[in-house]
Structure formats: C-alpha cells, structure tokens
Amino acid sequence: MKTKSFFCILLFLPLFIFQACGQNKEVKNSEMTSAATNSSKAKNPYYSHTDTTKLNLTDAEWKKILPEDVYLVSRKADTERPFTGKYWNTDVKGTYYCAACGNTLFRSGAKFSSSCGWPSFFEQENKKSIVFKDDNSIGMERIEALCGRCGGHLGHLFDDGPAPTGKRYCMNSIALDFVPDAK
Template structure:
C-alpha cells in the first residue's frame, strides 16, 4: 500500500467557483501576488500551511523564516513528495517553479539562497496557502 496522495483534478469552472479571483489567478494561472500584500507573511504560530486548492499539507511553521522578500518563505516542505519542482523559463529567466504535488496548484518558486540546513528558500504566494494552527509543533 502506498501513501501517495490521490491526485485532485477539477475543471476550470470548478476551480473558479471554489477560489477567490486572486487565488485562482495565482494557483491556476501561475500568477504572483504583489510583495508584502499576501496573507501569512507574519504568521509565527505553530501549525501547518496547506494548499488553498486541495488542503494538502505543504509546510510547517518551524521551517518558516523571514527572508525579506515580501512572501512567506520556508527552507523545506513538509515532505519531499508534498511539492513538485519544474523548470520555469518565463519572463526571460530560469527559475524553479513549485507546484502542489496533489493538485498542481502554482505555489511560488524555490531559490538556492535560503538558510541552513537546506540552503533553499521556498518563496510562496500567501494566497496559495491556508494556515491551520496547532497546539504545539
């Protein structure tokens, strides 16, 4: 038996009906919220950040840090199979896009300038995430 999550697939009309216009633009159309405007930037309570589209767990607060970038930043996902990385050559640059592995929602990008122990900065759009506080972490 495998722990691989069931892939969530919905029609464009279903995603539009379930998400706010900004959530839809970011997660389904690979958009980006303006820096310092999204939710969760200041969130420090123990808990888990989930995909706004399918509620898959993605990041823990204990891996969140202040990068100064204007977006919630994490040094690692909750598990290796929680997110997918794909090459992004949009806007004349080469970056690594981060998608939810369960529903392919665009979350943001990962950069090689983060803190130890990974050296990675998962720069996520706040509107792509829901936060679920925990009693402890």
C-alpha cells in the same frame, strides 16, 4: 542575510516594474476574510487535509470552486505583490496547507524571515507535498513550486535559503491556508 535581501530586491525589481505597468496580472489584495475562506472550502468538495489522492480537474471546474484570487494564483500562476500577503511576516506555530486542495505543504518550524516580501520556508513537509518544474516565463530561469496533489502554483524555489537545506521556498500567501497548533 541583508545582502541576500538586497539581491532579492534587485533581482525582482524588473518583475515589479513589469507588473506595475500592467503587462502581467497580479493579485492586488491577498487578504481574505475567514468567512470567505470558510465558504470557499465548503463549496470545494476536493479540499482535504488528509486525502492525498492526485486531483485532475479542468480549468473550468477549478474556476467554479475557488475564490477568484486563489484561482488566479493557483491556476494561472499570478503573483501577489510583495509585503501584502497575510503570512509573509508571521511566526505563529502551525501547519500550512494548499489553499486550493488542502494538501499539507509546510510546518511553521521550516518558515524563516527572508525579507523578500513573501512567506519563505527552507523545507517542505514531505517529498511528495510539492513538485517542481522549470519556469522561464519572465525571461529568467526559475523553478516553479506546485502543489503535489492538485498541481496548483504556489511560488518558486531558490538556492539562497538557510541551513540545513540552503533552499528558499518563496510562496504566495494567497496559495496557502494556515491552521495554528492547538495550545
């Protein structure tokens, strides 16, 4: 696994340098207070952990209801800096949801430590929870992972994860909400 982590760092080093030079926006601080998170959900009439109706809002509508940092990642495909997100290094049991719409994305049992600086999962909650599209935005071929309900950018999918899937869903913490299991 250390070889994969080293490869991940080498692979993304040019991206980090590119972003550090100001050529691409990035979310600088993905830590949100619970008060800010709760107030953003209260203002977002589309946020639901149970409604799976596809959403088709305009960019202006999303901008009105999402906190700026969530908007930049979810709607503009920005990336938070590695090792700064609130979920990259946690092992609490629970469920991860889309921060923009509340769609169920992952269970904590599918989370693993990839040492790449972002939360990583080997399997999505169900086949419709996340959809994919090709992404050649930084001069390399990647697969973008999008929320299956609202189409918000979550991160990317790679083929270097653990068994049983061999997949690594590399997600932005700011694009996720987490609800711990009841004790």
